[in-house]
Amino acid sequence: MGFYGQLVKFYNVEELSADRIAEIRKYLPTADNKRFTIGAFYRFFIPFVLPNNIEKAIYLDGDIIVTLDINELWQFEFADEPLVVVNSGRISLWGIVKAEDYFNNGVLLMNLNVLRNEYETVKAGMKFFSENPQHFKWPTQDVHNYCFAARAIKLQDQKFNCSVGYYARPKKEPLGKKIYHYIGLWNSLTMDLSDPFNRLWMSYFIRTPFFDEDSMGRLYKAFLQVRSDLKNSALKLSAIMSGKTRAFFVEPAKVDSIKKAFSIRDDETIIPADNKEAIQRLIGAMKITQGKCVFFIMTAKLFNENFPFDLLTKEGFVENKDFVKGWNYLDSPLSPMASYSFIQAM
Amino acid sequence: MIHVCFALRDETGHSAKFVGTAMLSMFENIFKHLPSITVHILHDNTLTADNRSKFSYLAGRYGQQVKFYNVVELCADKIAEINTIFPSADEIPSQGAAFYKFLIPQILPADIEKAIYIESNTIVNTDISELWRIKLGYNALGAVPALDIGFNLHTQDKIVADGFVQPEDYFNSGVLLMNLRFLRFKETSIPEGMKFALKHKYFNLLDQTILNYCFSLQTVKLPAKFNQFVSWARRRKETVTRKIYQYTDDALRLEMNEPFNSLWLEYFSKTPWFDIATIGKLYEDLQQVHIGLKKSMANISLVMNNKVRAFCVVPAYVDELKKIFNVRDDEEIILLKNRESLQNLFDTMKEAQGKKIFFIMAQNFPFHTLSKAGFVFGRDFLNAMEFLSEEQGASLNSYKLIQGI
Numbered sequence: 032m033g034f035y036g037q038l039v040k041f042y043n044v045e046e047l048s049a050d051r052i053a054e055i056r057k058y059l060p061t062a063d064n065k066r067f068t069i070g071a072f073y074r075f076f077i078p079f080v081l082p083n084n085i086e087k088a089i090y091l092d093g094d095i096i097v098t099l100d101i102n103e104l105w106q107f108e109f110a111d112e113p114l115v116v117v118n119s120g121r122i123s124l125w126g127i128v129k130a131e132d133y134f135n136n137g138v139l140l141m142n143l144n145v146l147r148n149e150y151e152t153v154k155a156g157m158k159f160f161s162e163n164p165q166h167f168k169w170p171t172q173d174v175h176n177y178c179f180a181a182r183a184i185k186l187q188d189q190k191f192n193c194s195v196g197y198y199a200r201p202k203k204e205p206l207g208k209k210i211y212h213y214i215g216l217w218n219s220l221t222m223d224l225s226d227p228f229n230r231l232w233m234s235y236f237i238r239t240p241f242f243d244e245d246s247m248g249r250l251y252k253a254f255l256q257v258r259s260d261l262k263n264s265a266l267k268l269s270a271i272m273s274g275k276t277r278a279f280f281v282e283p284a285k286v287d288s289i290k291k292a293f294s295i296r297d298d299e300t301i302i303p304a305d306n307k308e309a310i311q312r313l314i315g316a317m318k319i320t321q322g323k324c325v326f327f328i329m330t331a332k333l334f335n336e337n338f339p340f341d342l343l344t345k346e347g348f349v350e351n352k353d354f355v356k357g358w359n360y361l362d363s364p365l366s367p368m369a370s371y372s373f374i375q376a377m
Numbered sequence: 378m379i380h381v382c383f384a385l386r387d388e389t390g391h392s393a394k395f396v397g398t399a400m401l402s403m404f405e406n407i408f409k410h411l412p413s414i415t416v417h418i419l420h421d422n423t424l425t426a427d428n429r430s431k432f433s434y435l436a437g438r439y440g441q442q443v444k445f446y447n448v449v450e451l452c453a454d455k456i457a458e459i460n461t462i463f464p465s466a467d468e469i470p471s472q473g474a475a476f477y478k479f480l481i482p483q484i485l486p487a488d489i490e491k492a493i494y495i496e497s498n499t500i501v502n503t504d505i506s507e508l509w510r511i512k513l514g515y516n517a518l519g520a521v522p523a524l525d526i527g528f529n530l531h532t533q534d535k536i537v538a539d540g541f542v543q544p545e546d547y548f549n550s551g552v553l554l555m556n557l558r559f560l561r562f563k564e565t566s567i568p569e570g571m572k573f574a575l576k577h578k579y580f581n582l583l584d585q586t587i588l589n590y591c592f593s594l595q596t597v598k599l600p601a602k603f604n605q606f607v608s609w610a611r612r613r614k615e616t617v618t619r620k621i622y623q624y625t626d627d628a629l630r631l632e633m634n635e636p637f638n639s640l641w642l643e644y645f646s647k648t649p650w651f652d653i654a655t656i657g658k659l660y661e662d663l664q665q666v667h668i669g670l671k672k673s674m675a676n677i678s679l680v681m682n683n684k685v686r687a688f689c690v691v692p693a694y695v696d697e698l699k700k701i702f703n704v705r706d707d708e709e710i711i712l713l714k715n716r717e718s719l720q721n722l723f724d725t726m727k728e729a730q731g732k733k734i735f736f737i738m739a740q741n742f743p744f745h746t747l748s749k750a751g752f753v754f755g756r757d758f759l760n761a762m763e764f765l766s767e768e769q770g771a772s773l774n775s776y777k778l779i780q781g782i
Contacts (some may be wrong), residue, residue, distance in 0.1 A: 224657035231655050244646035247659070248633025251775060254663045258773065259766035261670045265677055266764050269736070270703045272681035294679045327678070360678065362671040364664050373660070 048076040059155035059170060071171045074139070075153055078146040086144050092137035092212065094220070096232055099208035104191055106139055107184065113149060114175075114183040115140035116193035127166065132180040136172045137212050138192040152178045195219045195228045206231055221370035236377075244375040253376035257369055266358065271325055271351055278320070279357065280304055280313050281329045289329055292361055303331050310339065314346055317353060327357030378408075378508045380485065380492040382555075384477035385420045391780060393428035394650035395497040397435055403501040403642045404439035411440035414505070417485060417492070419477040421449045431649040452480045462571045475584040479567045482560040484531055490558045496551040496623055500641055503619040508603050512553060517563065518588070519554030519597040521604035523547045530609075536579055536586050546593040550585040551623045552604040554597070566591040607637045633774035658782045666773070673763075680734060687733045688761070689713055689722055692701055698738050701769055702761070713739055723750050726740070726757060736761040 033039065039320075045052065055072050081088060089104060091097070107115045116134035152361050156178040160166060166173065190209040196219035204313035206227055213219040213232065224230045236242055281289045286301060295301065302313050310333075317326055330338050340350070350352055381403065383396045407413055416436060418424075429445060436443035448456065459476060460569055481687075485492060493508060495501065511519055519646045523530040524545060531547040548641040560566075570587035573579075579586045593646050607628040617636045630638050634733070645651055687709040690698045695710065704710065709729075711722050726735055738761035749757055754760075765771035 062671075151591065222656070222660040224653065224660070230653065230657075233656060237653055237656065244639065244642035244651075245633055247646070247656075248631060248639075249640060250656075250659065251631040251663075252633075254666075255767050255773065257667065258670065259557070259768065262666070262764060262766040262769075265674050265704055268674060268677050269681055269686060269764070270705075272678055273705070273708065274683075274685040275681075276683045277678055293675050296682075299682075325678075360671065360674045362668050362675065366668050370660075 042080045044073050044076050044080060044122070047080050048073075051076055051079070054154065055157065058154075058161040061164070071244070074136070074171065075174075077141060078143045079150070081143060082325045083147075086142075087186060088143055089262070090136075090139040090141055091210075094213040095137065096211045096213070096235055099190065099210065104138075104140055107186075109142040109145070111142075111145055112182055112184045113142050113145045113179045115142075116183045116185055116188060118185040118187060118333065119192075128176045128180040132174070132183075132185065133176055133190055134172075134180060134183065134185065135212070135214070136175040137214065138210055149178070200226075200228060200260070218367065220374060221367045221368065222365075222373055242377065249376045250373050253373045257365065264270070267351065268355070268360070272357060276320075276324045277327060278302070278316065279327045280309070280325050285329065289357075300324075304333055307334065308342060314343065314348075317343070317348055318346070321348075325352075326354040327360070328354055329357040331356070331358050379409075379413055379505060379777065380417060380489050381505065382417045382481050382485075382492050382494045383496065384474040385418055385424060386419070387423040387425070387428065389424075389550075389780075390425050390428065391782065392402060392497065393424070393431065394645065394648065394782070397431060397648045397650050398641065398645045399426075399495055399497060399499045399501060400432070400435060400443075401439075401648050402497075402499075403505050404435075404441055405644065406501060406504050407506060408504050409506055412442055415442040417444050419446050419448050419473075419474075419480060419484060419744050421447065423554055426558070434649055444481035446484050448477055448480055448484065451484055455480055455483060458568060459571065462568060462575060478550070478745075479587075481555060482557045483564075487559060487561075490556070491549075492555045492557055493555040494550075494555055495621070497566045498624045498629070500622045500624070500644060501549065502617065502622060502640065503602065506620075508552075508554060508599070511597065511599065513554060513556040515559065515560075515595075515596055516597050517556055517559050517592040517595045518548075520548035520550065520744075521552065521600045521601055523549050525598075525601040526604060526606050527609040527612075530606075534579070534582050534586055534589070535577070536574075536589060542589045542593045545546060546596070547589055548585075548593065548596055548598075549604055549623075550588050551625075552599075552621055553588075554599065559595075563591075563680045610631060611637065627774065627776040629776050629779055630772075631778060632772075652750070655782045659778060662778050662781045663695060666778075676755070680759065684732060684734045687711070687725070687729065688738065689735055690738045690761075694738060698761070701765065702736065709733070711735075719743075719746065723747075726752055730757060734759060736764075 045224065052069060052072075055069065077088055077090060087105075087109070089101065104115075109115070116136070116139060118131060119133055119135045120318060153174065156174040159177060160170075160174060188208070192212055193209045194212050194214045196214050200219075211228065213228075219228070220232055221229055222233075224233060276299070277293070277295075279289060279293070279295065280302045281304060283303045283305050286303065289295065290301075300316065302316060315328065317324075328338060328340075332338065343354060344350070350356075383399065385393060385396050388392050396418065403414065416432075418432060424445070425449075432443050432445075433732075459479075481492055481494060491509075491513070493505065508519075513519055522545060524547070526549055530549065531544045534542075536542050537544055537547050567587060570591040573590050574583055574586050602618075604624050605620050606626075607622050607624050608626050610622065611628070617640050622637065622640070624637075624641060628637070629641055630641075633639050633642065641689065685708060686702070686704075688698055688702065688704060689711045691713045695712070698704065698710070709725070711725055712718060713722070722735070726733075729735075734756075735758040737747075737758055740762070742760075744754065744758075744760065748754065752758055764772055767773070
């Protein structure tokens with residue numbers, strides 16, 4: 032019995048389900064990638080590693096906060112359905128699964144009695160995706176939906192699987208009694224504690240044994256790495272700029288703010304990125320001044336597309352010699368990705 | 378019952394955590410049955426209700442007691458007396474709360490005859506009852522001699538150099554065992570000590586100077602373990618042991634791989650001040666550091682505009698400089714070999730003014746001499762040390778971050 036008077040048990044699936052893991056790797060060799068590790072498939076093993084006298088189980092992803100009484104989910108009854116899920120309502124699976132059936136598999140009530148007889152179904156799902164990789168976007172979720180979406184009990188109440196990134200935040204919902212899912216953690220969870228959802232997650236995290244004095248040290252260490260990267264960038268910039276002047280390529284709407292950020296003088300060139308021909312004007316200016324001027328490209332996106340740096344390099348211009356990605360030098364706050372990396376470090 | 382006093386002035390609201398951490402360390406290491414400690418906090422109007430309730434919660438959690446004394450209300454006459462001696466007492470560095478220890482004999486109830494005073498930036502990593510048991514007899518105080526903390530610590534106070542207190546008698550006032558009965562009889566001693574310090578302009582360590590002037594010959598010399606400076610322990614490469622440690626001179630940092638930092642943070646993490654607000658504030662402050670760095674990067678492009686870099690460095694660090702800054706062959710390097718090198722630098726800078734910007738990479742370089750010579754920081758020269766990161770030897774002062782949380 033732990034601090035909260037509850038129980039925890041551990042199952043090493045690498046030992047208990049080694050054969051099933053091997054099968055997954057055989058059918059889906061790309062399943063273990065940067066975003067989704069093989070661990071995402073462990074939920075398929077639950078019916079087989081839990082004792083047979085356990086007839087149902089709730090599965091929760093690790094990026095979840097539960098503020099309602101989990102009994103509300105537990106109390107749902109099965110007939111012969113394999114799962115109780117929450118309909119995500121947004122997407123379908125390429126005509127294989129209808130939008131009204133498609134579910135996010137981060138929160139599941141599992142009918143273990145049924146699922147224990149469904150491993151061949153799961154294997155068939157994995158085989159389908161191995162033969163049709165074009166349908167393969169979210170590995171375990173797509174396999175789960177392929178196998179069980181039509182038969183699962185679909186809850187319409189999003190409170191049992193409320194995506195913080197996609198649903199709750201855009202609607203500026205107040206916090207309530209829900210299961211909050213921080214899907215795509217780096218998009219959903221940062222250290223900006225003025226945001227109520229970040230604060231919610233942090234308020235629980237600090238009560239766990241995983242938050243201690245070492246957390247502060249690790250947070251600080253992670254920040255020092257960011258600082259070190261910035262210092263190195265500053266060093267590089269001093270080398271890039273040595274003996275050269277500056278010029279800027281800027282969206283017209285942002286000229287004033289960029290002028291202020293860089294203290295641009297009146298005699299410094301600003302090329303407005305006002306139409307598609309602007310790139311040619313930029314290239315022309317770069318050719319005239321080559322070797323004497325560093326161009327600060329301030330447009331990461333140009334007309335909704337990534338800035339075409341390849342057009343510059345094709346002309347023989349070199350990044351960090353003839354041009355730089357100027358937005359990297361703006362006094363912007365820590366990115367959500369960097370902020371999330373601090374949470375990971377803690 | 379052991380009576381322990383702290384003094385707190387807290388304009389920002391962020392200083393209370395240091396007292397709280399010291400308190401917790403004391404509670405964690407006492408082995409007597411409860412309640413065994415009463416903490417007396419001498420404060421002013423800067424103590425917030427939130428911090429006050431945290432102190433109470435902390436004491437309650439450990440089955441100990443805490444009492445609060447607003448010196449502004451309770452000792453208005455004594456404070457007025459101090460103000461007549463020092464009209465601008467608040468402006469003299471390190472005063473304010475440092476003077477509150479003088480009020481302890483008058484402010485604590487008359488039936489309390491002995492008390493321990495501890496500075497706020499302290500960790501009590503031992504059983505405080507060991508200190509409490511020491512008998513003072515007819516002496517005013519018990520204190521650790523400064524010589525037992527650091528070999529030249531006493532030289533910081535001119536009262537020793539001027540011969541008024543012997544080096545071997547000079548004590549540090551960060552941890553005191555106070556004979557309140559004795560001190561109540563000697564009520565006039567402290568004002569006399571203040572007048573003495575004022576007359577000789579001994580303002581550097583004013584409260585400590587006054588106490589030494591008054592009582593250096595009536596002070597029991599305590600074992601060194603009851604007052605050590607972390608800065609000196611580090612210098613002597615000591616490990617953390619069962620002692621009372623003072624974190625003077627910004628000795629506290631967020632680098633957790635250092636045992637004394639880790640010691641303080643370990644206790645701090647158990648206090649009510651280690652909460653979600655702490656993390657949020659730390660992150661906000663890191664954001665500000667980050668934004669400051671980004672701003673300075675935009676500024677580099679402005680400063681460098683149409684200028685060539687040049688460098689000034691001591692010969693021993695030339696290779697390192699070349700590597701860190703990726704120095705080109707056409708970029709000049711001036712070597713700082715001796716005093717004459719400075720003049721050479723001035724002459725070179727004058728000749729190159731407007732065309733070059735000089736990166737000066739030298740510890741403790743006298744930048745004011747460049748400014749005096751008419752050169753402008755950010756136009757003619759830069760401090761190259763500011764470009765260096767942790768691994769290149771320039772660490773961030775994380776004590777400011779700890780102060781801010």
